Amino acid sequence: MTIPSRYKGIIYMLLAALGFSLMGGAAKLLKGSFGAGQLVFWRNAIGLLVLLAGFLVKPPENKGGRFHLLLFRGIMGTTALYTLLYCILHIPLGTAMTYNLTSALFIAVFSFLLFREYHGRVVLFAVLLGFAGMLLIYKPAMHFPWYYHLAGLISGITSALAYITVNRLAGHYDSRIIVLSFIGTGVLIPSLLMCIRSIANLPADDVFFIAWRWPQGIEWFYVCWLGLAALFGQYFVTKAYGADKAGIVSSIGYANIIFSVFIGMALGDAFPDWMSASGILCIIASGVIISLTKRKKKVTL
Secondary structure, X not given: OOOOHHHHHHHHHHHHHHHHHHHXXXXXXXXXXXXXXXXXXXXXXXXXXXXXXXXXXOOOOOOOOOHHHHHHHHHHHHHHHHHHHHHHHHOOHHHHHHHHOOHHHHHHHHHHHHHOOOOOHHHHXXXXXXXXXXXXXXXXXXXXXXXXXXXXXXXXXXHHHHHHHHHHHEOOEOHHHHHHHHHHHHHHHHHHHHHHHHHHOOOOOOOOOOOOOOOOOOHHHHHHHHHHHHHHHHHHHHHHHHHOOHHHHHHHOOHHHHHHHHHHHHOOOOOOOHHHHHHHHHHHHHHHHHHHHHHHXXXXX
């Protein structure tokens, strides 16, 4: 079945949200065994192996010409992942994810400031409605040290910059090459830091100068789950931002919250209370408003 072009960005982003939610479930199961830096490495290493195998089957086709943006996308994406996982390990998951998903607001701000993209008051209202729904579900706590909040804000800002860059790379590079820029950087940086730690005989930590650790037993299944779900999500988020404007697509990313709630319940989390349920309805309404607004604009053109 062919997806209508006006809905491609939305459908791709819903698939990406599902992938990232599944990735979050795997990270939750591995949280007690691996540090943030180790999770960054394994998340990307599994995806890299699958991606390289895909290149052997179907080589990428690229126009090229924007390597600097490709490199920038990789660095921003890896920074966002490091700070997100750091927050997950030190503050409640809800607060960490709240900060990461502020990327939608930063995307709207950066898109307007840098590219003068403005989608109208209705879409702006939908973005704010989705963000309000996210807060109702996660109820972020504010009584943690300032540097945890700083890391969370960096996660949201760098995610926004990475996603905006994806939109500028579409048409110049195969989607898999754009994904490779992130995954490759996410393997290279932890590997270099591990080598530096070993050569300089530095003490290991959970984020940067990590110690090597092989998964054991069932951890292999969770690590593969983590990497494959992340690759699935990364591929479709790249397709989504290449198919539509960043300000529109980012709002659909709030669906991540809905998927995460149900995946969390499957892993033993409590059923959402009335406030969380209200948040879910706000998020659904946000996506519906954006979809209807896009359809109306297409029809009237």
